[in-house]
Amino acid sequence: MGRTIPSFRIAEAQETAEWRSFRKALPKRDRVAFDDMLSSARLYTSASSAAVRTSRFEGMAMALVFHHYRVVARALGAISEIKREEDER
DSSP states (O other): OOOSSOOHHHHHHHHHHHTHHHHHHSOHHHHHHHHHHHHHHGGGHHHHHHHOOSOHHHHHHHHHHHHHHHHHHHHHHHHHHHHHHHHHO
């Protein structure tokens, strides 16, 4: 039997292609940020694939949210560390 559902990597590439018109509508200065954002979803392709959601966008969206959460959490941790070091002086 053949596969009826494409691999998540293929589905992710298809989803990204479907957002091309949105990307083109963005100002040129924002397109790189949009590309970077979509690229960050690829960091969690294995996890998104394991989630087995009916919508490929759900897996990508969760990967994007999770990645951005991690970035913000690291930044807040660094800020807290800097403040703690300043308070110790």
